[in-house]
Amino acid sequence: KAGVTQTPRYLIKTRGQQVTLSCSPISGHRSVSWYQQTPGQGLQFLFEYFSETQRNKGNFPGRFSGRQFSNSRSEMNVSTLELGDSALYLCASRRTSGSTDTQYFGPGTRLTVL
Amino acid sequence: EDQVTQSPEALRLQEGESSSLNCSYTVSGLRGLFWYRQDPGKGPEFLFTLYSAGEEKEKERLKATLTKKESFLHITAPKPEDSATYLCAIGSNYQLIWGAGTKLIIKP
Numbered sequence: 001k002a003g004v005t006q007t008p009r010y011l012i013k014t015r016g017q018q019v020t021l022s023c024s025p026i027s028g029h030r031s032v033s034w035y036q037q038t039p040g041q042g043l044q045f046l047f048e049y050f051s052e053t054q055r056n057k058g059n060f061p062g063r064f065s066g067r068q069f070s071n072s073r074s075e076m077n078v079s080t081l082e083l084g085d086s087a088l089y090l091c092a093s094r095r096t097s098g099s100t101d102t103q104y105f106g107p108g109t110r111l112t113v114l
Numbered sequence: 115e116d117q118v119t120q121s122p123e124a125l126r127l128q129e130g131e132s133s134s135l136n137c138s139y140t141v142s143g144l145r146g147l148f149w150y151r152q153d154p155g156k157g158p159e160f161l162f163t164l165y166s167a168g169e170e171k172e173k174e175r176l177k178a179t180l181t182k183k184e185s186f187l188h189i190t191a192p193k194p195e196d197s198a199t200y201l202c203a204i205g206s207n208y209q210l211i212w213g214a215g216t217k218l219i220i221k222p
Contacts (some may be wrong), residue, residue, distance in 0.1 A: 033209065033210075042213075042215065043158075043201070043203075043210075044212075045209040048208055048209060056207065056208040056209055058209070088155075090157050092157075102146075102148065102160055102163050103160075104160055105150075105158045105159070107156055107157050108155075108156070108157045110155070
């Protein structure tokens with residue numbers, strides 16, 4: 001079974017630009033979560049989508065948004081990039097939206113904002 | 115407030131030297147405690163899920179245990195390839211709440 005895939009793997013942007021990251025979950029998984037990982041803050045929850053609906057959202061500004069398509073693929077968008085948005089963005093999938101289900105992670109997208 | 119604390123922050127061991135990593139937590143209702151391994155520049159790799167106090171799970175040189183307040187990841191006779199950051203997380207309200215991780219270095 002193929003794992004979680006994320007594209008692109010690396011991105012370099014400048015302040016003020018916007019970026020879109022993509023995530024394809026494991027086949028049959030309907031829940032996709034996004035996390036930001038930085039050396040200072042560790043892993044922080046951004047949001048979760050299940051059946052095209054956002055079920056939960058972390059404490060991030062409105063510049064961070066996402067969506068999920070009918071095939072469970074998900075995208076997240078960051079507008080008006082700031083230097084502090086430089087991070088590894090991780091996508092995780094699981095079969096259901098319950099917190100007891102194991103989440104499986106993709107390799108991440110490394111975003112660098114200059 | 116749900117919270118996860120991992121200790122130590124870093125641990126250096128000689129190959130074959132067994133030890134344990136600690137994950138203490140406070141949560142209103144535990145919906146699973148998860149252990150992951152993360153190599154530099156990669157996504158976390160799932161290791162174990164524990165659901166109730168007293169539960170234990172093993173995989174190769176790793177064994178995870180759970181009490182009502184903490185979990186331990188025991189590593190027996192580690193090898194250099196076990197070097198990684200080990201992350202602990204608790205399930206809460208449709209998300210995972212993470213500890214900061216323990217960076218484990220195994221020297222040959």
